Amino acid sequence: MMDTKILVIDDDTGVSESIRSYFENEGYEVKIAQDGSEGISFFKMYEPDIVLLDIMLPKKDGWQVCREIREMSAKPIIMVSAKSEVFDKVLGLELGADDYVVKPFDLKELSARVKAVLRRCQTHVTPADDEVIKFENIEISLQKYELKLKGKSIDIPPKELELLYFLASNYNRVFTRDQLLDKVWGFDYLGDSRTVDVHIKRLREKLEGTSDKWVLKTVWGVGYKFELLG
Numbered sequence: 001m002m003d004t005k006i007l008v009i010d011d012d013t014g015v016s017e018s019i020r021s022y023f024e025n026e027g028y029e030v031k032i033a034q035d036g037s038e039g040i041s042f043f044k045m046y047e048p049d050i051v052l053l054d055i056m057l058p059k060k061d062g063w064q065v066c067r068e069i070r071e072m073s074a075k076p077i078i079m080v081s082a083k084s085e086v087f088d089k090v091l092g093l094e095l096g097a098d099d100y101v102v103k104p105f106d107l108k109e110l111s112a113r114v115k116a117v118l119r120r121c122q123t124h125v126t127p128a129d130d131e132v133i134k135f136e137n138i139e140i141s142l143q144k145y146e147l148k149l150k151g152k153s154i155d156i157p158p159k160e161l162e163l164l165y166f167l168a169s170n171y172n173r174v175f176t177r178d179q180l181l182d183k184v185w186g187f188d189y190l191g192d193s194r195t196v197d198v199h200i201k202r203l204r205e206k207l208e209g210t211s212d213k214w215v216l217k218t219v220w221g222v223g224y225k226f227e228l229l230g
Contacts, residue, residue, distance in 0.1 A: 004118065005029045007048035009039035009065060010080065011057055015103070019052065022107045023114075036060025040068055048075065050118060052110075053097070055081040055088070063095060070096035074158050076117045080105070086194075093198040096157055120159070120186050133168045135228070136213040140165045149210050156206065159184070163199050167216065167226035176223040200224055 006023055010016040011034050020030040031046050033039040035058040043051065051069065055062035066077055079092040082103040089100045098117045101110055133140040139148040142165045147154045156164075163184050167175070175183070177196040185195070204216055217227045 003029065004050075005031070005046065005048040006050055006052060006114070007031050007033065007039070007042055007046055008052045009033045009036065009042075009057065009062070010052070010054040011035060012054070015054075015080075018107065019110070022111070026111060034058075036062070036065045039065050043069055043073075050114060051075065051077045052080050052114075053077055055079060055083055055092075063091070066092065066095045066097055070157070076120075078110075078113060078117060080110070090194060090198060093195060094202065098159070116186070131169075133165060135168070135171075136211040138168075138207075138210060138214075140168055147206075149207070154206060160199050160203055160206075163196075164203055164216075164226075167224065171214070171226045171228055174219045174222050174225045180223065196224070 004027075006019075006028050008016045008019050008030060010019075010032070013034075016032045016034075020032060023030050031042055031048065033042040037059040039051075039053070039057070040060070042048075053062050053065060057065065060068075062079060062081065066079070069075070069077060076098040077096065078099045078101060079097045080101045080103060081088065081092075084102045092100045098120075099113050101113060132143075137150045139146075140161065141147075142162070145158060145161055147156045147161055147164070163180065166180070166184050180196050200216065200218075207216060212229065214226065214228050217225050219225060
């Protein structure tokens with residue numbers, strides 16, 4: 001944890017100070033922003049390793065803050081909010097958050113989630129060599145964390161790239177959501193299988209119209225596969 005920096009963006013002083021006290025005792029460095037605009041400014045200046053982001057914020061809400069951070073960085077974001085509906089959780093993941101914690105929460109659980117997210121971001125799905133996966137109009141490099149579609153580099157969050165790389169390197173094989181969580185997110189992931197669905201949805205949006213020689217396919221009742229066609 002030494003030198004690991006956490007940015008807390010939350011206008012609830014009681015919550016943010018509790019987080020600061022707990023995580024500083026665990027050896028983290030913690031900064032607090034009290035509104036969305038300040039959060040963006042602090043993110044640029046402070047360059048944190050992970051962001052704990054509330055949704056209901058003054059000036060800019062957490063959704064907008066998440067969007068803006070994702071436009072400039074793939075640093076992990078955990079949304080921490082009293083909004084507990086499935087819609088809110090899925091929206092947070094669709095916007096690029098790595099996890100979602102509902103208030104009120106136990107600080108030990110939050111700490112476990114922070115450690116799990118940091119571990120996933122630092123321990124990537126590394127290929128046996130520096131192989132670049134290539135099919136028609138697509139190149140995936142895990143070493144460079146780069147996706148090229150029709151020769152053009154595409155911005156993509158690390159976890160989406162890892163999921164795509166894993167499926168494409170095991171083309172025509174079907175994997176369940178739980179298998180993908182294990183292989184790509186790690187066995188200690190504390191989220192649920194809907195995370196896979198959200199990432200597949202975002203990948204399909206990026207890959208749409210790229211080629212008719214392969215497809216990211218849903219196998220109903222089972223899971224997903226990267227299928228080569230004809």
